[in-house]
Amino acid sequence: MSLPPRPVAFLDLKAQQARIAPALRSRLEAVLGHCQFVLGPEVAELEARLAAFCGAAHCVGLSSGTDALQIAMMAAGIGPGCAVFLPAFTYTATAEVPLVLGATPVFVDVDPRTFQIDPVHLQARIEAVRRENRLRPAAIVGVDLFGQPAPWPELRRIAGDAGLFLLDDCAQSFGGSLGGARLGREADATAISFFPSKPLGGYGDGGALLTDDADRARLYRSLRSHGEGETRYEVLRTGMNGRLDTLQAAVLLAKLDVFERELARREEIACAYDSGLAAAGADRLLLPQRVPGGGSAWAVYAVLLPGPDARDALQAALRASGVPTAIYYPRPLHLQPAYRPHHDGAPLPVSEALSGRILALPMHPELDAADVRHVVDSVLASL
């Protein structure tokens, strides 16, 4: 059974734009006035504000979250022969970057309820790679999935014991927290993304790296500008064109002014979903489990169904009620055609099962109380 339709937006960038229009326009006009489109003053201003937001010492604005991951790995010397440990249940970019650099991704399973990388399996995977002695364990990428923090204390202990570079793929989760501290200082470096659909999204591609290490930050600035040295035409190392555009920085400065309020609104919506959907019963619908001590940026509010048939049936019924949903991720990375040949065949049963059971409900700050009510009622009527 489905409720009479009421169209709900999965993401509503137009409504957000209307809310911040005056600030946005004056920011954009400032850039059109000075015409410093590459590394203009807005980039440095945004870097300072992002660093202050999470308490990191340095922030380097970059062309995308993917390029942020790549520059962090290039600076850490990741290349051929290196094993990079990362979760199988994440966005493709996490695994793509080590392969682009000639390194090998080693897929790790995730927790069945928080969807974050499983530290016990990670430890076993590192030991197996050591025993096999074909690849050199070099780095761990912890992904803060869906807005929540990865298990950072465990990841730091494992990386410290094994002497591995620890990178936080926080592309989805800037604004999330752990132990009351905003994400951005949990690892050696933290990569964030400003893809339009992320909690802090621009109007195009963009990203940044956060770090407390001044030498790393200097290297990131060099690598984003073709490996330049003290002067622009001194090339010290092989880099890339990986800078954040001034226009994107201007958009993000306007959005940063309302970001805290938007995060609070996302939390309110998540709480309303939690209390409304509890009536379904845990045998029919599992609600997102909060990471202990964590705060979520609620990039995604994902529920679990008992299996693929129930998931697909709910998705179809919700569509008929005007409620769009999405599946993150329909296939774990080790089963993707591009990555399968690089996978060592280790079983990753949790990641595989989640792909058949997970469903993301609309989650953005423009949802009003009636939208949330309609989503809840539609889910309860459809189960």
Ligand SMILES: *Cc1c(COP(=O)(O)O)cnc(C)c1O
């Ligand atoms: C979005 C995303 C990226 C890539 O960010 P882009 O800015 O789109 O390049 C990397 N990792 C994760 C987990 C993401 O969700």
